[in-house]
């Protein structure tokens with residue numbers, strides 16, 4: 001009977017829960033009543049979204065994500081007051097809403113980046129006691145000030161057109177990665193987290209060149225190592 005227990009073990013391993021992927025407009029809308037949301041109803045695009053998200057989910061140990069992000073709502077586009085945005089956290093605190101590209105096609109890299117970014121917001125909410133805001137301030141130029149330190153800085157930045165996500169040398173020398181990250185702590189944090197979780201060669205280069213970037217990246221990595229059992233260290237560590 002040696003095959004039976006082995007088979008049962010495989011079946012159990014596959015049963016590790018993952019976040020649910022939903023394309024249901026009404027359920028997505030219930031997570032943000034102000035946003036005007038265009039649904040993703042195209043089966044071919046939905047299949048590509050599922051593939052990209054499966055890759056993003058695999059970055060986290062089995063079972064961890066579903067405890068914190070139960071549902072990923074995927075939509076074609078979202079906007080508020082005419083300003084579009086790529087992702088949001090859900091009002092229930094256990095879901096994220098993400099867009100999947102543009103009318104030209106699904107962008108798998110974009111989906112993964114937005115998923116890691118919004119998940120970072122959820123994890124900071126859930127585990128904020130595990131993160132030292134003081135250490136973050138210490139890894140920031142003393143002269144730096146967030147553009148929108150109070151309230152919903154990310155939304156304010158989008159509405160004022162300050163949502164540029166391009167790495168910006170003058171900011172990198174002070175700590176933040178880009179104008180969007182310079183809007184408020186929450187976006188500063190999430191723009192770092194998305195890069196530490198899935199670092200590009202450009203990000204690794206910034207880690208090498210800017211002391212504040214290296215220190216902040218290490219703080220983010222330490223946070224994930226603390227809160228995620230079995231976390232696989234980010235490859236950016238090899239550049240330190």
Ligand SMILES: [Zn+2]
Nearest residue numbers: 121154187190
């Ligand atoms: Zn954000």
